[in-house]
Amino acid sequence: MRRLISLLLLLIVALGLALCLSGAPFGARGADEGAGLAPDKVNFGRRYNERGLEENGAANIVTSVVVNYRGFDTLGEVTVLFIAAVGLAAVLYTRTGKAASAGAEPSSLVLFTGCRFLFPLILLLGAYIFIHGHLTPGGGFQGGAVVASGFLLIYLGCPDRKLSKAAVGAVESLSGLAFVAVALVGLTVGGSFLLNFLPKGTVYGLLSAGIIPLIYVLIGFKVGSELGGIIDNLSGGSE
């Protein structure tokens, strides 16, 4: 019965979507066809593509959108991740906080050495990704995730090494505070939250695009430490 109702529900949803999209062929707003999904209206995407480079000086328009035009969303987004990290720790909180590493068996020498060798390289890669976020694909989120996967590797390869919870918490709080502070500087300098108040520099240069690389590096630190904290919380304290 429950299965039948579910399938019926799914069918209705699918039908509605199919009908809705039947007039909207994929990728129609191309150069070869005039009309499409969003004909001659104010279109965010087109404007950002046309003006983004001169307005923000970042070669990667997606970065420009993420950090500047829709930077407020991004602030909310790192907050969501922050909530997940804090909430996870609150949900999995146990009063005793028993040491989990007692039962962990040491990994083999090859794995241990390999991890120790790879870990700095992964961190380097992550840092490269978020520092070059305004020039190449990638940025704070991707770089942060790479950094977190480095922590994951350490957790798997060297179980006796633990992330310091205090250090992780300090990094995520400080980078979050710095994000808000940079945004507020924009408010005081130019009267607008998240204003790109620094000089734009030359396009394609590493030091270009004003506050965008600065904020993306902060996001990288924040995302890396939060995801690292999530991994640490979920993996530790097993029964």
Place this chain on the structure above:
Amino acid sequence: MIVFQTFLVLVMIVAALAAARFGDLLNAVIACALVSLMASIIFFFLQAPDVAMAEASIGAGLSTAIFIFAINKTVRYEGNEKAD
């Protein structure tokens, strides 16, 4: 090119069905990672390299790890119960 993309989409759908079917949760999670990986390649073909990188590192990498930690702490098989 569209043929290749169609192939990717089909693999993705099959992997999603597999993730829905498998009784062994570990296999289901791996199938789920395959879905994310295929989605990431499709993102790349749709000219969204930023999203492709994020999906590959977060969707296919970290989510899978988080899932495996959770399965490690609970049960591995769908119908299986802890006998206590």
Place this chain on the structure above:
Amino acid sequence: MSFLSSYIHYVGCFSLILIGLYVVLVKPNLIKVIIGINLIDTGVNLFLIAVGYIRAGTAPIFSEAALQADKMVDPVPQALVLTAIVIGVSVLALALALAIRVYGHYGTLDLRRIKGLRW
């Protein structure tokens, strides 16, 4: 062929969403349900990106002078999807933490047997 090039991505993303919804509605196992939610998330992300695609477009990144702005795909859905991916992984992590907690209390992940709360 033109049907394929027009619709294949929509077919893919809505198959994912529907499979995910099916798993959420029908499967009793908690981790399986969370897998379903993960599938829905991936499908929704694919849908958003497909909305912003332009046929024969280029990535919205100026890497060489020859690139034209009007040939680039829409960057906004990509920014939205970056946000959505991160939100998805946050929900996922919290859901699994709660699942671990539930398992600790009830010794099972079967939603039909987790019924401490009934009116």
Place this chain on the structure above:
Amino acid sequence: MVSPVLLIAVPLGLAFAASLVGLASKRLTKFVPVVAMLFNLVVSVSLLPVAFRAPIIVRTAGWAPPFSIHLVAGPLGLLLSCLIAFIGLLVAVYGMGYIREGAQAKYHVLYILILVGATGMVLTGDIFNLFVFFEILCISSYALVAYRGDSAGAEAGIKYLLQGAIGSSLVLIGIGLVYGMFGTLSMADIAANVRSVSTFRLFVSLAFLITGFGVEAAVFPLNAWLPDAHSSAPSSISAILSGIAIKAGVYAIARMVYTIYGAQSTLPCVAVIGVATLLVGEMCAFNQSDIKRLLAYSSIGQMGLIVFGLGMASVIGVSAALFVIFSHALAKALLFLASGYMIYRSGSREISSLDGMGTRMPLTSLCFAIGAFSLIGLPPFVGFASKFMIVRAALATADPFFVVLLAIALVGTVIEGAYFLRIVQGLYFKPTPEEAPEEGTRKEAPLSALVPVGVLAALIVAVGIYPGLVGRALGPAANDLLDRDGYVERVMGD
């Protein structure tokens, strides 16, 4: 003039700072939410007169609307943000003493963030930004419902999370469809262009958005999570969830239906859903023996009343709905806060165990009774004024359809009266149960609980006697919601 963006940025910064403070000194963290909410209250109140003259449009990143996210601090947004900050401040004071177990520093951080999410939702003028703040609100409430880590909390948390996650996915699909149709995400810009798209496509996207936000707003078929979540959370969090979180969901739906889509034709349907929600909520509440579950079901009933008021689509109807939002937020926060310590005292959530509480905790019981009377709608409490306004609005439509619905809604109110009066009778006129611990001794709740409860009770009485204190602000706020052309003009003309 301070910028309204500070209402979001400063508490957010304080939340980040709070976990840093928590590393240094565990005792200091509990003051951070109080500081944050005090700041929000002061700023919102000081901005209120300005916003009543003309809405404050805040640009982010310096670009004019619609080309970046903008906040629209209109009368409605600021009024709700005042309410959020006020309830948030009182509950934060309550939480300082009430939360004694678990990871306390994390509780306070999450507590600030849940309010930041609600504030952001009512202030933003961008549909995806609304979704992001909605997620902030939802995810922090999932974590807080399960905060105590007991079996009921974890179960309620995971059920809430699963339904909420599906809801957010639906919202995201809706946003994708909207972006595909209009190429824009600014609410005003969408509202200006909404007539250029076929009705069917509009309907599908609106259906996705309403269903998604409806999960959080707990309208009738989507409210399965609410009784579990509201009753299993710590009492302070129940107060916030009932008083504020579900209101934010309703606000999102109202914004979609009125301001963005202007979909007046769906409204009779909305009114019917509202009345159905009301009846289901009140009838389930009548059968409860668990006090917090009863309060949770009663919240569903009151949500039905709010949705009914919104469904009337007249200025007076929407004003009445806003008044119910206000009165219910005060009364339900008061009831949850008072019942928190009564449960703590009696050691059980059964209603029968609260018998004779009137002699054991006289002040708390008095406040509880005031809250209950206000919810029933007895004069001279604020609930009476708000319910009376709903009645007036329904009669003013002069439409037999709404009058019949109103009659059904009043039946629901009678049921509500029955169960609340039963509880109050138990509080005062029944002897203390024999097995109660420390029977008969008088011991009040601590000061950190009595002050918020007392302030709420005083406000309920004060506004009940002079409804004009709030009533004058409601008309412009309702206009803010209903006047689409004005909204578009003010945002885009900036």
